Amino acid sequence: LEQPAFNMPMPVVAGDTADLATLDGMRHAGADLSKPTEISHYLYFPTKDLADQAAVDLRSQGYKVTVDTPAMVRPNEAWLAQATQTVVPSIDYLHKTRVELTALAAKLGGTYDGWEAAVKK
Numbered sequence: 001l002e003q004p005a006f007n008m009p010m011p012v013v014a015g016d017t018a019d020l021a022t023l024d025g026m027r028h029a030g031a032d033l034s035k036p037t038e039i040s041h042y043l044y045f046p047t048k049d050l051a052d053q054a055a056v057d058l059r060s061q062g063y064k065v066t067v068d069t070p071a072m073v074r075p076n077e078a079w080l081a082q083a084t085q086t087v088v089p090s091i092d093y094l095h096k097t098r099v100e101l102t103a104l105a106a107k108l109g110g111t112y113d114g115w116e117a118a119v120k121k
Contacts, residue, residue, distance in 0.1 A: 015098045015114065016091070016094075016095055016098075018114070019091060019094040019095070019098070019115075020091060022117075023089060023090075023091065023094075026089070026117065026119055029119045030119060030121045031089075031117075031119040031120055031121060032120060032121055033088070033089055033090070034088065035088065035120050036086045036087055036088050036120075037086065037087070037088075037089055037117050037118055037119075037120040038084055038085075038086050038117065038118055039084065039085055039086075039087060039089060039115050039116070039117040040082055040083070040084045040115060040116055040117070041063075041082070041083045041084070041085075041097065041101055041112070041114070041115045042080060042081075042082060042112070042113040042114060042115070042116075043058075043080070043081045043082075043083065043101060043104070043105045043110055043111070043112050043113070044070065044074070044076075044077035044078075044079065044080055044081075044105070044110050044111050044113055045077070045078070045079045045080075045081065045105070045108060045109065045110035046076045046077070046078055046079070046109055046110070047078065047079060048067065048078075048079050050079070050108045050109055050110060051067045051079035051080065051081045051110070052067055052081075053108055054081045054104060054105065054108055054110065055067050055081050055083075057104060058081065058083045058104070062085060063083035063084060063085050064083070064084045064085070065081055065082065065083050065084070066081075066082050067079060067080070067081050067082075068080055068082070076109075076110075076111075077110070077111065081110075083101070089117055094115070097115070098112065098114075098115075
């Protein structure tokens with residue numbers, strides 16, 4: 001007896017709902033979500049050394065990365081690693097990236113604080 005094929009949904013992680021809402025907002029602002037756009041991800045770390053370690057890892061994954069002090073310094077978030085890629089924004093990309101960058105930040109004692117993208121028409 002042949003079993004039916006099922007597409008298993010991705011497990012929902014914190015942030016998926018916000019990602020969907022942001023993509024919807026971009027669409028309503030006139031963004032063409034089928035076109036590549038620059039997406040910046042924000043990872044915060046307690047020390048510059050940890051932010052630099054994250055930057056090495058992120059660059060090896062194809063991100064452009066800058067390390068600097070953030071505009072607003074919060075406890076244990078004194079350094080920002082801003083990682084940018086030009087990609088087609090999709091929920092699959094954002095889900096995968098959120099999981100990976102959250103894990104990277106946690107491994108180095110930091111936090112992943114989400115992403116932003118330009119509206120590309």
